[in-house]
Amino acid sequence: MRPFELVVPRSLAEASSMAGKGVVYKAAGIDLLDRLKERVEAPEKIVNLLGFRAELARIERSGSTVRIGALATLTQVAEAEVLRGGGFGALLESAGEAATPQVRNRATVGGNLLQQNRCWYFRQAAFGCAHNGRGPGCLAQEGQNRYHAILGQDDCMRVHPSNVAPALQALGASVIVQGGKGERTLPLAELYPKAPDARGAEHTLQPDEILTAIVVPVPGADVRSAYRESREKLSFDWATTAAAVRLAVADGKVRECAIVLGAVAAIPWVAAEAAQSLIGKEPSRANFEAAAKLAFAGARPLAQNAYKVPVGQATLADALEAAARR
């Protein structure tokens, strides 16, 4: 990596005021360190946010919401007492299965939401593409694409890498960000571009904005959620597909449902139609599989990732079944 200035701000306001060209905010730095070592990123200044751990790593319930500090580690989330119960299942599972125990003990939930994608073209200095700004198009389109997008892709085949984003989004979470103009709250879905493209950023934060907390509504008593992901191996692998679902069943019928898919599109992918199709139906495997088919109906696989369609369908059906059984 190239030399940089490491800054430890005294307050969030000070941190926010440091924004500018060549300035990068860092939480645990797990994703950033890889990019620095590969030299695809060479910031002049790194603002270390970890010093705010005392304030920003708490997980607390207040009223009908749980507030998760952005610097809480994935392990903290996975083990949080206030998140016990079937309603938060998707969040616990997504945080508890990410990467390895070592990574989970260090990685923050905020960092997990804002990490950059792991496309092997995008992240290598040797390759230039439209998204990394060093080339004209997308190299995965005609190149090696077994781990790339099958849904919603247009001019960039990257997939969203976060485990916890689909789960939090399925649970209807919002995020709180602090910038020079103060604090604002936005639905998690709006943290990501609505129509992601090659030239655009992977998130919607302004340069001076810092993600400080995630607010998750406490699910109703009859709400259950679950997260499942497919991998090629069980230890330390990126999901090939992932599904987070929220489900409420009343009188033997699905009353409420949300489905958000991971690792299949450039953003956490909301399968609204599939979720809607289950309303009023019995929570049976057959109905779940039908919904899963619908969720992937618009899939446009590339040369090497057609397997993601059946695998993604099975993973989603599994998540729905797991939620229904809670």
Add this chain to the structure above:
Amino acid sequence: MNPRREEHEITVGFAGNAKKIKVKVDDRDLRPWDLETKFQTVGTDQARADGVAKVTGRARYAYDINLPGLLHGLIVRAPIAKGTLKALDLEAAKAMPGVKAVLATKQPGARIRFAGDDVAAIAAETLDAARDAAEKVRMEFTAEPHVTDVLEAPGAPKLDQDGEVTAPWPERGAERIETAIQAARHVRSATYRCEVQTHSSLETHGLTARWYGDRLTVWASTQATFGTRAGLAGTLRIPAENITVHTEFMGGGFGSKFQPGIEGVLACRLAKAADAPVKLMLSRHEEHTCAGNRPGAIIQIRAGVNDDGKITAFDYRCWGEPGFTGQGGGTRAPSDYFRDTARRDTQDNVATDMDAGRAMRAPGWPQGFFATELMLDELAAAIGMDPLEFRLKNDRNEVRLAEWRQGAEAFRWAERRNKTPGQPRAGGDPRWLHGCGLSSAAWGGMGGPGARVTCRIHADARVEVRNGAQDLGTGLKTVLQMLAAEELGIPVAMVTPFVGDTRDPVGPASGGSVTTPTMAPAVRHAAALARRELAARVAAKLGVDAAKVACAGGQVTVEGGQTLSFVDACKLLGSDTVEVVGERFPNHQGYANSVAGCQFAEVRVDRHTGLVQVLDMLAVQDCGTVVARKQAESQTLGAMIQGVSYALHEQRIVDHLTGRMVNGDFLYYKLTGPLDMPAMRAILFPVANGHTNVGAAGIGEPVAVAPAAAIANAVFNAIGVPVRHLPLTPDKILKALARARRV
């Protein structure tokens, strides 16, 4: 001069199949250990001699060597996969801050053979300064069209949509095999494929070099200290005696580290040019792309079998994928099934513009065994015979025939095998398909002469054994320690082993599973000489006839007189340390010149997602005399783990537009992890082969031959259709399941 030989009658073979043979042994050597030998230390569980140093981080690897004024080296590499270096300008790089030496490794006009071929080398005060300078190297190339997809390469066979080779069988040697194929009752033909696997040594290639005038010391990550010394002497044109190579510890080689390599030579050259020590270790991406690999292979087999299960014809041809050299991609089918079968073996290489293949743990064997053993299961299925019965019918290796039986019983083969392939277990989760598979294992690995070991006994009764070869990580130090303790009749803790310093006596390169079988007889011989010398010294001190004093079993006994403990006897040495050098005499004809093994695997396959999980594995393996049991078992389990990884996960993925590997890391180059590991058992099958005074045989490679084959057969048993292309990733499993549904 022919050595004088003494004849010994020894008992060889294995329990239930013991035979007495006469061996002629150099009369300076010892009577070989055999089936009747009662051991005190050999064959027991002992903690690894350097285990504490390794787990506490005190062990210093080449990577850990930090010297005052150390510079960091790197290699500037070509981004194109094929062409010519047109221009090279190093001036801007030389002018960068912290840069101490810049060398061209190629001159304009030189060929570029693969993406990553070396062009220049830089040493600087920090690795980052060297990387900054590398970005200032101006290189121009005349690029030529390259081919990195083996299927697109000249000479590659055409495959149809099912992956089957379409080309006719060759003419050469056709007559006999065609006749046998025509005569066979059942004939099957199929094409198998293996992707390129990289060695993925945790410690990358490289070394730290320091010059003292015209003398050179290097700390190398190598599996051949003496080969590295010879390689450096030849390339740098300095006398070998001026070079010392240290490899006290090393972090994996698997066949890729026999030479100093371009990285090692450049470290020395940079150190000379900069007049300062230089460390040059490859990056992970370089390790994957510029330091060798296990070649991929396309293997076509047709075989004929009779109703009774006898294989009558076996026609094997392979197109290996060894990279730019176009050589060394050969694969090896098992031979014990085909000793009286009409057989043909055709080997071709397909060159691609990629890094050259290198030896990797049983080079060519895992590919050939995967293809052959899966074909055998397909044949067995075609005639409705159990795969184990099919092996027992055709295997002509008497050791393995015993191992098959022992393994099948220990694994409960008959009970666990899926009787209805493709169908879930009765009463079980219908989603998961279970299956069991097996494979033979084989290798040579008997070692050879030439090695020597120094043994010293000090007055404090500490015993030192020294050899300059390296411990590849297999446990050589422990082997040396245990054998010296056995021969001297003293506790293991009194012996300190030293390896990996070329100032000590010569030893082998760790390749071909020869290190233990080569070193073991030499250390035993050294300890025996030391024992005799100690007795002679005691006799002199006590003023008795040397013939009346003997040292054995940890005691020194004077005939008709006193008995001294080993410790008390050593006290008499004072400052006159015993120092002897033991020799490794040539192998004599013993019981067997190869080792045999077999493995069993159970898998479950998620029919929805295509995920394969290996649940259980068993290896039954012969490695001659088991010296250090724990380390031998650990080697066995390690090879099985690497085999699971090869079977399920590992593959080099190349961007064919640029010729660059896209997964040259450990994120997408997938190595199996703890959660993917099966329950594993290693049964070491005791064989006395009597070919040396110890009779040890190598175990590093034979075990690596079988896992992928056993796992692929287990998947076949689970899902009912063979998946003939490694690794067995979910996409391939789902495709096979879909095809099975269509059929």
